[in-house]
Amino acid sequence: xxxxxxxxxxxxxxxxxxxxxxEMNYIKKxxxxxxxxxxxxxxxxxxxxxxxxGSGHLxxxxxxxxxxxxxxxxxMRHNPDNPAWPDRDRLIxxxxxxxxxxxxxxxHAGYFxxxxxxxxxxxxxxxxxxxxxxxxxxxxxxxxxxxxxxxSVAVGMALAxxxxxxxxxVYTIHGDGELQEGSIWEAAMSAAHHKLDSLIAxxxxxxxxxxxxxxxxxxxxxxxxxxxxFGWAVFECDGNSIGGLVETxxxxxxxxxxxxxxxxxxxxGKGVKSxxxxxxxxxxxxxxxxxxxxxxxxxG
Amino acid sequence: xxxxxxxGNKDTRSGFGEALFELGKSSENVVALxxxxxxxxxxxxxxxxxxxxxxxxxxxxxxxxxIAAGLxxxxxxxxxxTFANFSTGRVxxxxxQSVAYSNKNVKICASHAGITLGEDGATHxxxxxxxxxxxxxxxxxxxxxxxxxxxxxTIASANHCGPVYLRFGRPKVPNFTPPDQKFEIGKAxxxxxxxxxxxxxxxxxxxxxxxxxxxLFQKGIDAEIINLPTIKPLDGDSIMASILKTRxxxxxxxxxxxGGLGESISGLLARNFPTPLEMVGMYxxxxxxxxxxxxxxxxxxxxxxxxxxxxxVTARKHH
Ligand SMILES: [Mg+2]
Numbered sequence: 076x077x078x079x080x081x082x083x084x085x086x087x088x089x090x091x092x093x094x095x096x097x098e099m100n101y102i103k104k105x106x107x108x109x110x111x112x113x114x115x116x117x118x119x120x121x122x123x124x125x126x127x128x129g130s131g132h133l134x135x136x137x138x139x140x141x142x143x144x145x146x147x148x149x150x151m152r153h154n155p156d157n158p159a160w161p162d163r164d165r166l167i168x169x170x171x172x173x174x175x176x177x178x179x180x181x182x183h184a185g186y187f188x189x190x191x192x193x194x195x196x197x198x199x200x201x202x203x204x205x206x207x208x209x210x211x212x213x214x215x216x217x218x219x220x221x222x223x224x225x226x227s228v229a230v231g232m233a234l235a236x237x238x239x240x241x242x243x244x245v246y247t248i249h250g251d252g253e254l255q256e257g258s259i260w261e262a263a264m265s266a267a268h269h270k271l272d273s274l275i276a277x278x279x280x281x282x283x284x285x286x287x288x289x290x291x292x293x294x295x296x297x298x299x300x301x302x303x304x305f306g307w308a309v310f311e312c313d314g315n316s317i318g319g320l321v322e323t324x325x326x327x328x329x330x331x332x333x334x335x336x337x338x339x340x341x342x343x344g345k346g347v348k349s350x351x352x353x354x355x356x357x358x359x360x361x362x363x364x365x366x367x368x369x370x371x372x373x374x375g
Numbered sequence: 376x377x378x379x380x381x382x383g384n385k386d387t388r389s390g391f392g393e394a395l396f397e398l399g400k401s402s403e404n405v406v407a408l409x410x411x412x413x414x415x416x417x418x419x420x421x422x423x424x425x426x427x428x429x430x431x432x433x434x435x436x437x438x439x440x441x442i443a444a445g446l447x448x449x450x451x452x453x454x455x456x457t458f459a460n461f462s463t464g465r466v467x468x469x470x471x472q473s474v475a476y477s478n479k480n481v482k483i484c485a486s487h488a489g490i491t492l493g494e495d496g497a498t499h500x501x502x503x504x505x506x507x508x509x510x511x512x513x514x515x516x517x518x519x520x521x522x523x524x525x526x527x528x529t530i531a532s533a534n535h536c537g538p539v540y541l542r543f544g545r546p547k548v549p550n551f552t553p554p555d556q557k558f559e560i561g562k563a564x565x566x567x568x569x570x571x572x573x574x575x576x577x578x579x580x581x582x583x584x585x586x587x588x589x590x591l592f593q594k595g596i597d598a599e600i601i602n603l604p605t606i607k608p609l610d611g612d613s614i615m616a617s618i619l620k621t622r623x624x625x626x627x628x629x630x631x632x633x634g635g636l637g638e639s640i641s642g643l644l645a646r647n648f649p650t651p652l653e654m655v656g657m658y659x660x661x662x663x664x665x666x667x668x669x670x671x672x673x674x675x676x677x678x679x680x681x682x683x684x685x686x687x688v689t690a691r692k693h694h
Contacts, residue, residue: 165448208477209513216448218476221468227438228473231445231453238406238427239449258469261438 101154102147102184110317113183114144118346118373120179120192126366128175128196131204134343134356136176138281138315139248142339143180145320146246150328155185158213164243165216165232169225170250170279171205172358178202178212186214223256225249226276230262233271233334244328247276252284254295260305266334267306274334275327276307279314281343283354302336314339346373379566379585382523385550387543387579388486390525392417395454395484398533399425402452405533408443409456410436415545416456416486436461440469440481447479452533455481459488459542460501463508474538475511482532483508487545488518489629490657490674491579491667500662506634508540509607515560516607518542518628518636520581522550524604527558535560542578544629546667549582552602561605563613569599572685573617576627577603577636580655580676584627587681596685606636611643618650623692625684627655629676651691653684 105113118140125131147153151164168177175195182189187201194200201212205220217228229247236243253259266274278298286292295301299309308330312323320339327335343357344350347369361369398405399421406428413419413431422429432439436457443453455462462485463470474481485504492500509516515535519525525543532539539560552564566581567588576584581602588598599617603610618624624644626637637654644650657674671677 161450167445217444218472221472223437224441224469224473227441227469228445228448230438231442231447232449233445234430234442235446235449235451238451258435258437258441261435262441265432265435265438265442 101156102151105148107318107321110144110148113148114140114317115346115373117144117176117179117183119370120182120189121175122361122366122369122373124175124179124192124195125360126363127193129360131175131196131360132172132358133175133360134350134354135170135173135250135279135281137347138341138343138345139173139176139279140346141315141317141320142248142277142279142341143176145317145324147180147184149321150324151246152243153184155214158186162241162243165245167217167225167229167232167245167247168206168219169247170222170253171219174202174204174206177206181212181214187212222250222253223258226259226262226266229274229276230266230269230271233266233274234269236273237269237271244273244275247274249276249278250284251278251280251282251289251295252292254278254298255293263302263305263307270332271334272331275324276334276336278336278338279341280338281341283343283352283357285354285357287354298338306333308333308335309338310335311338311340314341315345348372379551381549381551382554383550384547385522386545386547387519387522387525388415388417388545390519390522391484391486391529391541391543392420394526394529396420396424398530399428402533404450404452405454406430406446406451407454407456408432408439410434410439410461412457415458416484418456436466437469440466441473443481444473444477444479447481453481454484456484456486458499459485459504460499463504463540464501467507471511475513478513478537480536480538482539482541484529484541486543488542489544489579490662490670490676491544491546491629493546493667493670494664496664497661502629502631502657502662503634504542505606505628505630505636506638509634509639513538514607515539515605516542517560517605518578519604520576520578520602521548521552523552523554523556524558527556528604531558531560544579548579551582551585558604561608561610563610564602564604565599565613565617566602567598567600569597570620571597572689573599573601573621573624574627574681574685575601575603575614575624575636575640577606578629580627580629580681583671583676583678584681586678587685590678590682591685596689598685603636606639609639609643614640614643615647618644618648622650623688624650624652625655625681625688626652627676627681630656632656632658651688651693653688655680655684
């Protein structure tokens with residue numbers, strides 16, 4: 076990849092200080108420490124955006140902050156100044172309800188101003204309650220919200236890349252409850268059939284869904300065995316460990332001849348001790364008081 | 376060439392299959408997907424010639440729609456193929472979100488639409504698909520009337536950027552439109568001019584409308600016969616131009632009267648120029664087994680039903 080080795084100067088205006096720095100492959104690969112700091116900033120902005128919105132999904136958004144940080148600031152090849160770059164790695168967010176963390180990661184990566192996060196869920200905003208392509212927010216490949224569709228789309232994208240001998244990858248993010256949708260398994264079957272090793276799925280295994288514990292609502296275990304029997308390479312890691320995620324993605328990216336899935340064990344509400352693991356925060360937004368408390372907890 | 380002469384019966388799905396093969400030759404980006412009905416959809420010629428661009432998805436239509444959306448993100452022009460009921464109702468949510476709301480360049484090609492599917496019966500005879508698809512923003516809905524028009528419409532669909540629902544059928548029916556026609560999406564075609572009544576027809580019932588026109592002519596009624604292969608966007612200008620002349624309308628389609636072409640035209644007229652109108656279509660029933668001809672007669676979509684509808688509506692005309 077020629078562009079991979081192209082250096083380019085980016086001028087950033089921030090707090091009236093002009094920084095000029097050299098950047099490789101558009102987005103620099105951040106170190107583990109830098110990623111951890113970024114994940115904290117992203118969590119805080121998720122809380123702020125949801126407070127202003129007054130509704131939305133906090134629990135899953137906080138639980139996935141580390142995954143989004145790792146993808147957008149370490150693993151994915153992308154260019155926020157050129158969202159349609161044909162050689163970009165693609166992310167398909169199949170669980171559109173965690174839009175707050177998706178939008179916050181995109182804003183921090185430079186796709187649009189961080190201030191715009193304050194428009195989340197407001198009339199006329201590009202930041203729809205669930206991501207909508209029709210609203211032209213840069214960095215979004217697909218409208219998503221109705222569950223169980225993203226993996227099929229990712230299969231189509233990986234097939235297109237294969238036809239073109241292109242080396243870009245497709246990353247997807249799914250919920251554990253989402254795996255109850257039958258269409259996920261249609262897609263899983265087809266990804267293995269076509270040996271799509273450029274496809275790396277991640278399951279946000281937080282063990283909860285709207286109505287309660289996944290195992291009470293509709294058991295999906297044994298999950299690793301299910302994926303393996305469908306012909307996938309299966310990895311498991313702590314989905315709230317930056318280092319663990321980087322390492323696991325590196326392994327999955329090396330797999331050839333089959334698609335990979337990472338079962339990422341996360342905590343809903345991660346970072347805010349008082350709500351961690353509480354499924355009642357799946358679809359709630361914090362009020363002003365809660366948001367202050369939550370931000371203080373995130374800062375530790 | 377003489378107008379509206381049957382050049383020999385052919386199935387509309389074969390028009391699709393032929394055009395898909397031609398598109399395969401002319402564009403590297405055209406890809407096709409099929410859910411275990413390659414022969415029925417006449418996609419085998421494409422599949423044989425371009426195996427690297429043909430994706431057999433197995434009996435998994437929801438997955439097929441998603442894969443098509445993904446191929447479109449990857450810059451391809453995907454054509455999906457299955458029966459009309461599996462192309463719409465079964466996968467409506469996938470189409471709504473991943474294709475229409477995501478505005479992906481996917482062509483949903485649906486065969487065996489309508490009652491003329493015949494003997495397989497009501498499980499497969501979808502009469503609601505036009506309504507389902509026309510309600511989706513961003514979606515174009517096309518229902519061509521014969522082999523030649525289906526062929527031309529398939530090629531036009533590839534040149535249109537955005538989601539398209541292309542509906543065609545199983546039986547061999549008269550092939551009477553010009554073989555070399557250019558298909559313009561959203562344009563009505565006047566097949567016969569007249570001044571007493573406007574007959575707006577789509578799909579297999581266009582030929583029936585022409586037959587009805589001849590019977591009506593014997594009866595002293597001069598019908599204007601207009602083919603509307605595109606149901607959405609609707610060619611309002613052509614419809615209004617005809618109505619201002621004839622002042623009454625009959626619509627004819629192989630579809631439920633709720634949600635079809637007739638409903639679209641009645642809405643247009645109610646909003647702009649209230650006009651007596653009769654609908655030939657399915658009156659809120661499921662079908663049953665039988666031959667295509669028997670079923671069209673039984674459910675009121677035959678030539679004589681169009682004649683009766685014209686007689687009714689001309690009697691109601693405001694003078
Ligand atoms: Mg969950």
